[in-house]
Amino acid sequence: MLLRTAVLLLLLAPLAGSAAQITLSLGSLRHPSFEAEGVMLSFDAARLGEADIRLGVLRVAGTEYRALKIHCSGFYFDGRRLDCPEGSVRREDERGRDRPALPFSLAWRAEDNFLSFSMHDVDAVAFSPLVKRLRSWQPKGTIDFGLTVEGDRAWLGLAVRDLEFASREGDVSGKAILLTVAAGAEHRGGAWQWNARLDWSQGELYRAPWRREAGVIMEAAGSLSETTLQVGLVRLDVMGTGSVNASLAWDRARGEATEWGFVTERLDLASAMDEWVQPWLGTLDFPKWYAAGHARFSAEWKAGGLRRFYAGLEDARVADGTGYVELGGVNAQIPWEASSPTDAEISVAAGRLGDLPLGGFALPLRLDGSEATVKGLSAPMLDGRFVIDLLRLAKRPSGWHGEFEGGIEGVSMPKLSRALKLPIMAGSLTARVPRIAYEDDVLRLDGALAIEVFDGGIIVHQLRLMDPFGKERRFIAEVTARNLDLGMLTRTFAFGSIEGRFDADLHDLEMQNWQPLRFDARIASSEGDYPRSLSIGALKDITALGETGQPKALERVPERSGFSFGYDRIGLSCALRNGVCLLDGVAREGEGVVLMRGSGIPSVSIIGYNRHIDWEALVARFREVIAGRPGAIIE
């Protein structure tokens, strides 16, 4: 085709010097770097050096452009040489005519297969003839570009200054970007062997969900054939995080990667977590985690799936977003393979589960496909142990599933209650959890949790923890307490002294951050024969819960120890909704409700008023009443 073009030009050469508009149809042009079809060349034989070239189709680097008009000043073409030192490209369609032309410079020689194409100080928006839908990105900034091919060798240079852009959706944007790319290539054995260096020194890039400041240097080498792009080795230095070595094979026909892999050097875990891992976990609605220390990662992707992955942690600190779980001095080697199960080695120097401190332990983790299992973990907790008999997490099409079996063994209650900032309790605690299942973001306890306390029993059943790893974590349960010793309870909370026994039901209990959101509570004296009395201190404390001062009835009562009032029955209920507790009692008496019916001599009846009680205010008063008393630590 080039030969046909040359012949045409030779035939027309005698016309040069006479005023005539000449239009030549050149058919197609082919070069290793580009292809053009429907090429029309127009020039005025009287004005040499000015020419217009129309391209029906232009293909460069796999991208096709249609209806381009190129104007050249200083134009020269003789079939074996083409010069266009001052050119401009414009799209000929309706949109393109209103847009600025893209200036360029082009030189081509057939004899030594030379091609030079360059653009200098070009406004980014001027690339709209070549970059489809560029206007919607609102580009700003200037660009230099140069491509030189000489025989079997090629060089490419790109410099971008003050580049700004943003997608319509806002998920991709760049700000004040300064970057340079320098690449060289040599054509050997049917493919281009290339190397390149990218230096991004200024600006900010956002690609949802990731945001990255400048400070990235990339050096890469590989080969480019008609079918594949091989990146044999790319080294990425990311300021503040560390370095990554990676490789990639790209199928040009299918437009997708056939395999890739990477190995990081020692990375700063806090930076890697904040900038790379956490934004990604956020898109998966995975709860936020904090990490510090150092880490190494590697991965291998092949045949449409992840084949291998490795994560190593060195002296790391890991904590969940709510501050509930914290692990320190974590060292881990966690290998994962798609084709076979692997065992990870994880050791933790110290940790914390809520307010409970954990001693050092080793975590025996087995990974099998998309399932992780921990069996037989034993971590020191206070003077006892926290035990995991089984912990299994699995990713299924419906989401994350998990199950837990374990418990707490031999933890002394004084230490435990002190750690949990509860009133000091005696004894030791051994609690086994038969099974907790995690599904649909809900932790659910199978069976019931039975606790023997205050000489009676408390059973917690239908226990559920909603959104357990989020800040909106809510706790839902049914609680039944039977035959609790009221004397032990009131003495523990240093709330006077009330002798007796009681049963309690907490129905539909819902708590957030250990604050009740709702419940239906009912407390009543237990059946049976036992002493029923109130100390004068208890009466004064109950009075202090009220809004008025000490009633006159109490002023007549002698202030001496051992003096107590008899009662027959306690009965009260509270339905809590939106911070309001609706009070009820044994019976109504006028505007009030009888909460305790007196009996014997002397005796006391307690009548409560204001049936709609401000729950927060009541709890605050209770705290004030017991504040500073020995034996009670309530926060």
Added chain:
Amino acid sequence: MIEKILLLTVAVLLSGCVNLHVHFPDAADKTAGGEVPTRPADAGGAAK
């Protein structure tokens, strides 16, 4: 004399029977908006 002693005894006994009226914090400002309980808590097992 006996009547006086009996009257005094009854007076002492009556003075030992105390009715304690407790005015709990009123939630009047909270009952104006939002859902508030209108039915007492279910009896449950504790009342039986």
